[in-house]
Amino acid sequence: MKTTRSIAIVVLLSIMIMSLLSACSGNGDNKPGSSDTPQANEGESGSKDAQVADPLGKFDPPIEVTVIRPYDENTKFVEGDSAEDNEWTRAYAERLGINVKFKWTLQGGGYTEKLNVSIASDDLADIMVVNSSQLNQMAEAGQLADLKESFDLQATEFVKEQFNADGGISLKSATFDGKLLGIPRIGSDIDEVPLLWVRMDWLKKLNLPEPKTIADVLAISKAFTNNDPDGNNKADTYGMALSKDLNGGFPGFEGFLNGYHAQFNMWIKDESGQIVNSNIQPEMKTALAELQRMYKDKEIDREFGTKDGNKVAEQVTSGKIGMYYGLMWTPLWPLQGGKDLDPGMEWKSFPLPSIDGTQAKAQIPFPVGQYYVVRKDAAHPEAAVKMLNLFFDTSFDKGTELDTYGTTPDGIEAFKHAIIAGAPMTSNMDKYKQISYALDNNNDLSQMKDYIKTDFAAVKSYLDGDPKGWGMYNVFGKGSSFSVIEKYVAEDVLLRSEFFGAPTPTMVEKNSTLESLLKETFTKIIMGGASIDEFDKFTKNWKKLGGDQITKEVNEWYAKQD
Structure with missing residues (x-):
């Protein structure tokens, strides 16, 4: 069964690239634009200078690049194609003069662990897909090429516009001592804001007003639980959805927390201007106390602690839950499934209601989770930028060949085959x-x-x-x-996090312990297995087990930013 996260990724990618939504080794160590760069053949490609200057120019003679990349578990190919030979590898060869040779690929789980072995043994490809921790590790080890000059000279104006739409934060996250050591896989962070979703046919049946405040949300939750909104004369409905993961695109408790001016896993400024962690602020305690009350009053499924998002989706589509906090794509999954089963089911999204007269701020996670990196001794780092250009040009700027490079008429998601990808932030x-x-x-x-x-x-x-x-x-x-x-x-x-850098040393060492402590404590509090005052003990333990040192490192990082 798909995990909720994998479903979320598939849905987001499908939306982001029209129901569509990693440089390289050559035949030597020559750098682009140097006097020893191989001459381009006369003809269609023009001179070597034009070759460098043209963001979509073709290498002539062609170059070869090696690649390490993952494929998600749902990736499929057109009949006769494969991970090594598909519409995108052919496009790189035919349009850019870049012949791709895969060092290895991996479909499904285990990619991070296998790549960690390759990084540790310095057994690298020209282009690799890495996460932020691996980017930081490879940067510190001096394994990566500086892509700044290549990006400045080779990126199309359209690509530059998209990468600067967030004020350059995504590029800054891959910049170390002025060197651009990776290309962020960008996307739209505003797509990740939580919304309140309410089942409107139940709301109308019970003659309830649309939610404008947290008090309204709590009243709706209570009514959806106790007033038989499905009309079957059974106490079998819940006011609000929650899963064992607590956070996420569906369902997630971030939006509920935001209504109390609390945030989950964010770095925010306090009144003194210092950066602090949102998980240990007093507003979090207030929100957890209300969730504890809702659970006690059976407004939240008593078994939520054993159910992932897929199980919660089954409850929603079968008409057992009337409200949840989630992302913009949830009408596609799971709500469309519920609508198919019950045409009378109606849902509507609302801005986040607030506990007081102050507008709730919707938190946004940092949108970059992957980076495309180039090994330090690659002959043509600009090839990675050209591949980036081709994706954005084909998929978004011109977008005229989407049946081939986006989603095919047979439903094959060809955009997943591109080695370097992303989406405009808007x-x-x-x-x-x-x-x-x-x-x-x-x-x-x-x-x-x-x-x-x-x-x-x-x-x-x-x-x-x-x-x-x-x-x-x-x-x-x-x-x-x-x-x-x-x-x-x-x-x-x-509300965006004030911290968007690579994981700090103590984050790398302690984050898994702190995240486990948080999930365990918050779940225990909500389910009534611990008093709300357990939150104060959690705060002390979080600080002692590495949180204070992480906070120090985050503030040191922040002081170095422009």
Whole structure:
């Protein structure tokens, strides 16, 4: 069975790249632009200078690059294609003159562990896909090429625009002592903000107002639990969803915490300007106390501590839960499944209600989890940037060959085969705006980019009577999740972590222990296995077991930022 996280990733990628959404070794050690760079053949590719200057120019003669990369467990290929030979490897060869040779690939779990062995033994490829800890480790070991010059000279203007949409934070996260040692796999952080989702047919049946405050949320939760909203004369419904993971895209408790001005796993500024960890602040204790009360009153499933997101999804689709906090994509999964089973089921997203008159700020996690790195002695580091350019050009800027390089007519997610990928940081908001424009202007598609048209068709199909488009409509249509996110942006109520660097030394050593302590303690408190005052003991233990040292390291990092 898929994990909730893997489902979330698949859904996000599918949304981000039109129901679509790692340099290299040559034949020597020459650097681009040096006097010893091999001459380009005369003809289509032009001179060596033009070759360097053209962001999508073709290496001539061709070069070979070796690659280490993962494939997720759901990756499939067009018949006759494979991980080593597919539409993207052929595009790199035919369009860029880059012949890809895979050192190794791995589909499914175990990639991080296997790559750790390769890093430790210095058995590297030209291009590799790494996480932030591995990036930091390889940077400290001097194993990586500086990509700054290549990016500055070779990235297309479109790519540069996308990578600077967050003020350059993503690029800063891969920059060490002025050297760009990795290309972040960027995406849209605003896609990761929590929303409140309420089952509206139950709300109307019980004659309850739409939620504007935490008091409203608690009243709805109580009514959904006690007032038989499904009409079966059984006490078998729950006011709010929670899973054993506590946090996540579906369901997650971050939005509930944010309503109490608490945040989960964030680094925030205190009144003195110091960076502190959100998990140990007094607002967290207040929110946990209310969750404990809700659990005691059976508004939260008594067995949530044994259920992952998939199990909770089954409860939602079968009509047993009436409210949850989750991300913008949840109408696609799991809500569409519930709608298919019960056409009368209706859900709506709301901005986060607050415990007081102060607007709740919706927390946003740092959006970069992967980096594309190039080994230090690679002959052509600019090749990685060219591959990045090709993905963004094909998928977003022009977006005219999506049947081949995005999602094929047979449903093969070809975009997953690209070695270097990502998405514009505003891609889904742009999609919502363009779809809204078309809906308001007699389906005018003249301003709509091609990668958006498939999702527009799904939205339009729902409006024309096809219930299968309900989920897409509730992501991108009128009154959808992105209408709420647009409101967040307009009102500037988004909260980003003050720390976005690589894990500090003590984080690497202690984070797993601290995360286990947190999940164990918070779950115990919510389920009534410990008094709410256990939170004070947790805070002391967190600080003693490495939290104080991590906080010191985070503030030292922060002091060095521009």
